[in-house]
Amino acid sequence: MIQILNNWKKVAFWRLLIQWAFLGWCTFLGVQFTLFVRHFETFGQTGYYARPPGVEGFLPIGALVSLKAWVMTGYLDPVHPAALVLFVTFLAMALLARKSFCSWICPVGTLSEAIWKLGRNFFGRNFHIWRWLDLLLQVTKYALLLFFVKLVLFDMPAMALQSFLKAPYWAIADVKMLHFFTRMSLTSALVILVLAILSVVYQNFWCRYLCPYGALLGLLSFFSPLRVVRQASSCTDCGACSRACPAQIEVRQKSAVCSVECTGCLTCVSNCPEPQTLQIGFWKRPLPGWSFAVAVLLVFASGVLIGMLSGHWETSLSYADYQRLIPMVERF
Ligand code: SF4
Ligand code: SF4
Incomplete structure (x- = not known):
């Protein structure tokens, strides 16, 4: 911790701070939403807490349906508008600042990083899977992405989009997501446990091999103008950058890192010991490290603000709707 505080001028310090601030914020939203749902589950016996729209950030597949409906028919879903706002915000973030969502904002990414750091402290290192298996496993997240993209973008006709967005299932999709965590089945708990154990040994196991959301953001990040750039003239080829990269990118061999695996962490x-040798750049023009943090926060704040000011943040569902829907959530 003392070492971290001594490093406050480094962008790594600010990334850690922002990561944990978002994790804290997500936890706060989770607790508030749990209390909101509990109020209706107990038929008003417990206190009422306002529903935080930010929880809709956990509904990316529904948000993809919502995005398609908006683009194809102009219909803006009023039930979970924040889901679409956050989804589009994170897509924009990837287009500008690589997969920064994964290493600056996503709570799963933050926990995953904390776990592999624990593993590194315990074993003295993290382990790498054989290259051929690593590549094979990486395909899994693209296969999952393809499955969802095909299902939503190709197989779902325009009529079905609005039916889905107006159905009770979508209305309480956030409650069902909450129940996934609060009423977790033994199978889900075991799967999460196995993923957590694998994450102790292998860096970002879930993110690297299985997360379809990260796969989508990675593909978009290919167009991102912000990228790590290396000045070959002052590089001593020490390899510290490649060794430190959690995405296993051979940074020392690149003039600019354009990999879809780069999270902009x-x-x-x-970790580069040579001043002004490895920097964040706009295309190839070097920028100060803090500008990346500012870009990430600006995109996030702008997206949320636009959603709020344009009236696409709060759900259109009323107290009475939740009073009717939540007690019968298991039926959907
Ligand atoms: S190259 Fe690796 S260490 Fe550097 S920003 Fe990208 S993911 Fe992070
Ligand atoms: S850490 Fe810096 S000096 Fe060392 S190889 Fe990477 S870019 Fe070059």
Whole structure:
């Protein structure tokens, strides 16, 4: 901790701070939403807490349906508008600042990173899967992405989109998501446990091999103008950047990192011992490290603000709707 505080001028310090601030914020939203749902489950016996729209960030597949409906028919879903706002915001973030959502904002990414750091402290290192298996496993997240994209973008006709968005199932999709965590089945708990154990040994196991959301953001990040750039003239080829990269990218061999696996964590930049050699750049033009943090926060704040100011943030469901829907959630 003392070492971290001494590093406050480094972008790594600010990334850690932002990561944990978002994790804290997500936890707060989760607790508030649990209390909101509990109020209706107990038929008003417990206190009422306002529903936080931010929980809709956990509904990316529904948000993809919502996005398609908006693009194809102009219908803007009023039931979970924040889901679409956050989804589009994170897509925009990937287009500008790589997969920064994964290493700056996503709570799963934050926990995953904390777990592999624990593993590294315990074993003295993290382990790498054989290259051929690593590549094979990486395909899994694209296969999952393809499955969802095919299901939503190709197989779902325009009429079915609005039916889905107006159905009771979608209305309480957030409650069902909450129940996934609060009423977890033994199978789900075991799967999460196995993933957590694998994450102790292998860096970001879930993110690297299985997360379809990260796969989508990674593909978009290919077009991102913000990328890590290396000045070959001052590089001593020490390899510290490649060794430090959690995405296993050979940074030392690149003039600019355009990989779809790069999360913009800037760990490589923080670990380069040569000043002004490894930096974040706009295309190839070097920028100060803090500008990346500012870009990430600006995109996030702008997206949320636009959603709020345009009236696409709060759900259109009323107290009476939740009073009717939540007690019968198991039926959907
Ligand atoms: S290349 Fe640098 S910024 Fe990209 S994932 Fe690796 S360490 Fe992070
Ligand atoms: S850490 Fe810096 S000096 Fe070392 S190989 Fe990477 S870019 Fe070059």
